[in-house]
Amino acid sequence: MSFKNMQSNLTFADISLFASIEKNRAIQRMEQINAIVDWPRIENLLMRSYPVGKSARGKEAYPPVLLMKCLLLQQWFHIDSDPELETQINDRASFKKFLGLPFDDPAPDHSTFSRFRGRFSKDTMRLVNNELLSQFAAKGLTINEGIAIDARLVQSASHPIGKEKLEEEKQKRNTPEGNLDKNGNIIKFSRDLDSDWTIKNDAPHFGLKEHAAVDTNYGFVLATEMTPASHHDSPYLPLCVARSGHTKTPIKKVYADKGYFGKNNREFLHMNNIADGIMTKASRGTELTPFEKERNKAISKIRYKVEQYFGLSHLHNNAFRARFTRLIKNAIDALFRQMAFNLLRGTKVLTA
16 A cells, blocks of 8 residues: 555646735645645654555555644634534545645545554654754754643533542443443443543543643644643642753743642742742731732733633634543643644744
8 A cells, every 4th residue: 555646737727716815815724835835844743653555455545634624724714523624625626725625525524534543643643743843943943942721621522520430430441241232232422531620619520631831932732631620730730841841942931720739830940940930829827928829820921822822712713612522632732732733823923
């Protein structure tokens, strides 16, 4: 098996359509993205863990970078499902032009997107995001000098169930019988057992939590991690910092709200020679000094970058709700969302 040749000769239909869409704003932005990104370097990373297309026998496969671009289109244009993504690619000439897919060729089948998504680990997607940010840095952008860290709650893709029932379902899932349906076949679709319960603002929440680090200069998403909702924010600051070092520029300062205030995080930043931009929290019997209050205000004016990412992805990508019922799938989806967000942000900065 080999990969499909996407460099076919242009047909009369192709030439006619190119002329008609040259002023399309969406395709102009996508062409800008193609121009600033070194896709072959990203494809080299994808190929490390992509077994398809390496055999001399079998049907030709789609190149992995084309399938990745398809999933980026899904993020940018708020396409809810893989079948709808297939339909949109077949229907929109601008999509095919971005993908390099001849207009008379059909889109990949929706099941291809699902299999492609399932072939990559979080580590592979982190390498891809690292490569992208490194390319932006090579073009003169100063990235990860200062980072803002925060977390948000994400609704489960399944309806909530009580803690006792949730624990019962988890124990059942851990048995051989728990992974089979009534006919003895492996269960393909099941409810979310990775989510759990937490309380925020006196309201119960069933789902997950996304921890993120964002660059304070340009707003690039530097790291994202998904956990059950009950996990506390504070212990994830060192992890987010460690996964934010995408360039040779050292991290100079970390900004975070009062939820990250504490001895462990202060010591971590001190040991790594990183300035402490964590807001101060009043302790029992001790009020904040005027200086500490002013310092907190100054920090809040910088750390809004991470809240801006949460707000935009909430509004445009429905990131407030999980798409899948497995934690690992939602974690990889968040990493795809990180890449899509950074591509748009990087293109805007570099072409301004």
